Amino acid sequence: MTLTARDIQRLSGVHPDMVRVITRAREHADFIVTEGMRTVERQRQLVAAGASQTMNSRHLTGHAVDLAALVAGGVRWDWPLYTAIGAAVKRAAIEEQVAITWGGDWKMRDGPHFELEWARYP
Numbered sequence: 001m002t003l004t005a006r007d008i009q010r011l012s013g014v015h016p017d018m019v020r021v022i023t024r025a026r027e028h029a030d031f032i033v034t035e036g037m038r039t040v041e042r043q044r045q046l047v048a049a050g051a052s053q054t055m056n057s058r059h060l061t062g063h064a065v066d067l068a069a070l071v072a073g074g075v076r077w078d079w080p081l082y083t084a085i086g087a088a089v090k091r092a093a094i095e096e097q098v099a100i101t102w103g104g105d106w107k108m109r110d111g112p113h114f115e116l117e118w119a120r121y122p
Helices: 005-010 016-025 040-049 079-096
Strands: 031-035 064-071 074-076 100-102 113-116
Touching: 005 031, 016 064, 016 079, 016 113, 064 079, 079 100
Parallel strands: none
Antiparallel strands: 031 064, 064 074, 064 113, 100 113
């Protein structure tokens, strides 16, 4: 499995290390890229809608991506699917030697969200 042209477009402006990880992870799991780099205006909209909690998002700097699970060609939000995607992205990060953080490991879980580790990618 490879990234689609739409996925590649949505990775525009995303840090090359994250792009490498997501490209490799796509070999291990079926997902689409829903969002990569965001504008400040887009982030404001998400915060206002309650879909994000911060204006300090890693999406603003190209250090984060959101993925959605694909099942039979359709997007699904079932948590077990994101556990599998999280494992695939973590595996790809190890293979690519890139430090990432998965939102699914946070106290307020965010299964679709992956970002480059702050300490290594300030």
